[in-house]
Every structure is written in structure tokens, then in C-alpha cells.
Amino acid sequence: MxxxxxxxxxxxxxxxASASNFKLVTAETPALQDGQVLVRHHFMSLDPYMRGRMNDSKSYAAPQPLGQVMQGGTVGEVVESKSDKYKVGDKVVGFGGWQEYSVVNADQVGALRKVDTTHVPLSHYLGAVGMPGVTAWYGLVKIIQPKAGQTVVVSAASGAVGSAFGALAKARDLRVVGIAGGEDKCKYVTDDLGFDACIDYKAHRDVGALSKxxxxxxxxxxxGYFENVGGVVMDAVMTRMNAFGRIALCGMIAGYDGKPVPMSFPQLLLTNRMTLEGFIVSEHMEVWPEAxxxxxxxxxxxxxxxxxxxAQGIEAAPEAFLGLLKGRNFGKQLVKLI
Structure with a gap:
């Protein structure tokens, strides 16, 4: 092995968070038992939610245990199998974590899923056709529930969730406005993703300028608004929400370092009779096949x-993750392991 x-x-x-919070370890891969498969990971996913799990505090998910493999999504190939459900060469998506290989019990519900790479590249099953994409779908379809012709806005528009949100919204004949950081990201959002407009928050650093x-x-x-950021960005959007507007609250990356993220205009929720709903997409597995x-x-x-x-190689994962938290990534952040 x-x-x-x-x-x-x-x-x-x-x-x-810092690179010193992580440790590179070399371990022996255990021999397979009946019903298990060995997966070699081609890519692993880095996602903002992982920052919250690094803390030992109450949240929607248990904290990441110390001294164990960082948890997260992976895609790869079955390289050995003692299960009738998978054969060598099968491409699979799973939750193998920050490591090069994982041993998976094939009978465990949801542990692995075969994927077809004929038309969709393997890496996209960690992004647009994976958890981030389904997150965008749920927030748009189930929470915002827009009507054709309406305007919807998404923060972190160039990222994995935001880009999927835009495509899903345009398919429903909506006007889609993104918020992203930097001219290059905004150009990608409008020119490549087809958004109707994109606002560079780095050029409008206070609530008043961003609101204008x-x-x-x-x-x-x-x-409708899909929130990934919080802080100043959310404050500015709140000032432009229509009566009976709906907000899907998915992330608050502005507060992922543990600092409070105050809301400047909570009274607008009442004034405009808005609906604000936070959600975790793993609690809505029933929608995944359709999405x-x-x-x-x-x-x-x-x-x-x-x-x-x-990022190339598992050794690069910590710095790539820290860059993600600072907005240095462009699109879905992955680590390539082969």
C-alpha cells in the first residue's frame, strides 16, 4: 500500500488562521478490508467554511479534531477495490480530506459517488457541479424564489458559488448583478459568466459608495440577494433591497477570523418586510439530484x-487556504495532488 x-x-x-496551525504528516495506508476501496485523490477542495471548523466553538458542524486529517471534499480514482460497487478506474467524488489517498467503506451511504467525466471535467465536481453549485441552486430556487425580470445580487460573484448562482439566475431570465474584488474579477463576471453588471467593492470601500x-x-x-460575505457589503445591499425582498445567507467570510460582524441597518428587515434565511446545503440532500x-x-x-x-501538491494546501480567506483566489480554489 x-x-x-x-x-x-x-x-x-x-x-x-496561519500556516503554523497545520502539520504535514506522512502515514501508512492500511490494507483494504472486504467492502473497502482505495481512492487516489486527484484534487481536493478548499472552502471558506473550513475556517469555522478550525475553532473549538459551537456551530452547525462539529469542530475539526486536532491531530487528524483536515476534512474536506475530494475527487479521484479508485486504484484498488474489494467492493462489488466500484472497480479500478472509476472516477469518484467523496469527502476524503486533505490527503493523497483515502480508504473508504463502499457501503457507507453518501461516502462515494461515481461521476461521469465525458462532458464535465473531474475537478468541476468539487465546484460548479458539486457542493458550491448546489449551494447556489438552493439559495436561488428555494429561498430567493425569484420571478422572471427581477434583479438579484450575489457577493463573491467570481467564486465557485457566485459563478454558479449567476448561470442559474440567467437561465431563469433574471437581471444578475455581482459584487467582486478587483477589475479582473469583475471583467470575468460580466464577460465570461454573463452577469449584467459587476461592482468592484475594492473601488467602493464604504457603505455609502457601494450603495450608490x-x-x-x-x-x-x-x-433577491445571495450573501457570502457580510459586513460592509451586506450593509450596502440592505439599503437597496426592495420591499418583501429575500436574502439567502450562506456565508459571512468577513467574520471568519472570529471578530463580530455587526449589521448596521437591521431595522430595514422590518421596514421592508424582508425574509432572511440562513442555510447549510448538507441539510437539504433531497435537492441534490435535481440541482x-x-x-x-x-x-x-x-x-x-x-x-x-x-495549487500544486498537498504541501501547498495551507497557504492556498489562507489565500482563499483573503480573497486571493480567482474562482474555485483547489489543490492538485497528482
Missing amino acids: PTNKQIHLDNRPAGE ALKAACLDGIS LTELGMLVGTGKLRPRESV
Whole structure:
């Protein structure tokens, strides 16, 4: 059995996360038992939610245990099998974590899923046709529930969730406005993803300036908002929300270092009779088949062209993750392991 490089959470961050919170470990891969498969990971996913799990605090998911492999999504290939359900060469998506190999019990529900790479590249099953894509689908379809012609806005628009949100929204005949950081990201959002407009929050750093830019881009106001960021960005959007507007709250990356993220205008929730709903997509597995089917069609037909930032080698994972938290990635952040 091959040796297996892993990244463990070595200690918990105090404030900002740092590379010293992680430890590179080389482990022996155990021999397979009946019903198990050995997966060699081609790519592993880095996602903002992982920062919250590094803390030992109450949240929607249990904290990442110390001294164990960092948890996260993976795609790869079955290289050995003692299960009738999988054969060598099968491409699979799973939750193998920050390591090069994983041993998986094939009978465990949801542990592995075969994927077809004929029209969808393997890496996209960690992004547009994976958890981030389904997150965008659920927030748009189940929470925002837009009507054709309305304007919807998404923060972190160039990322894995935001880009999928845009494609899904355009397929429903909506006006879609993104918020992203930097001219290059905004150009990608409009030119490649097909958004109607994109606002560079780095050029509008306070609530007033960002609110004014949103007013110019959303002449009919904002009917639905998909929130990934919080802080100043959310404050500005709140000032432009229409009566009975709906907000899907998915992430608050502005507060992932443990600092409070105050809301400046909570009274607008009442004034405009808005609906704000937080959600975790893993609690809604019933929608995944429908969502993945639509997302796969969008990617396969070229209507969704997701961009990826790819770090090379497992040793690069900690710094790539820290860069993600600072917005240095462009699109879905991955680590390539082969």
C-alpha cells in the first residue's frame, strides 16, 4: 500500500488562521478490508467554511479534531477495490480530506459517488457541479424564489458559488448583478459568466459608495440577494433591497477570523418586510439530484464556464487556504495532488 501525505490540524488559531496551525504528516495506508476501496485523490477542495471548523466553538458542524486529517471534499480514482460497487478506474467524488489517498467503506451511504467525466471535467465536481453549485441552486430556487425580470445580487460573484448562482439566475431570465474584488474579477463576471453588471467593492470601500454603485446597477432595486460575505457589503445591499425582498445567507467570510460582524441597518428587515434565511446545503440532500442535473447541463453546454485556482501538491494546501480567506483566489480554489 502507498505512503500517504496528509495535512492535520495541529493547533487552533487565535484570531487569524496561519500556516503554523497545520502539520504535514506522512502515514501508512492500511490494507483494504472486504467492502473497502482505495481512492487516489486527484484534487481536493478548499472552502471558506473550513475556517469555522478550525475553532473549538459551537456551530452547525462539529469542530475539526486536532491531530487528524483536515476534512474536506475530494475527487479521484479508485486504484484498488474489494467492493462489488466500484472497480479500478472509476472516477469518484467523496469527502476524503486533505490527503493523497483515502480508504473508504463502499457501503457507507453518501461516502462515494461515481461521476461521469465525458462532458464535465473531474475537478468541476468539487465546484460548479458539486457542493458550491448546489449551494447556489438552493439559495436561488428555494429561498430567493425569484420571478422572471427581477434583479438579484450575489457577493463573491467570481467564486465557485457566485459563478454558479449567476448561470442559474440567467437561465431563469433574471437581471444578475455581482459584487467582486478587483477589475479582473469583475471583467470575468460580466464577460465570461454573463452577469449584467459587476461592482468592484475594492473601488467602493464604504457603505455609502457601494450603495450608490448598487443603485446605478439595480435601477429597479434588489429583489433577491445571495450573501457570502457580510459586513460592509451586506450593509450596502440592505439599503437597496426592495420591499418583501429575500436574502439567502450562506456565508459571512468577513467574520471568519472570529471578530463580530455587526449589521448596521437591521431595522430595514422590518421596514421592508424582508425574509432572511440562513442555510447549510448538507441539510437539504433531497435537492441534490435535481440541482446537480441542471448544473451539469450548464457546464456541459458551456453556459457555465467556471474558473479555478489550482495549487500544486498537498504541501501547498495551507497557504492556498489562507489565500482563499483573503480573497486571493480567482474562482474555485483547489489543490492538485497528482
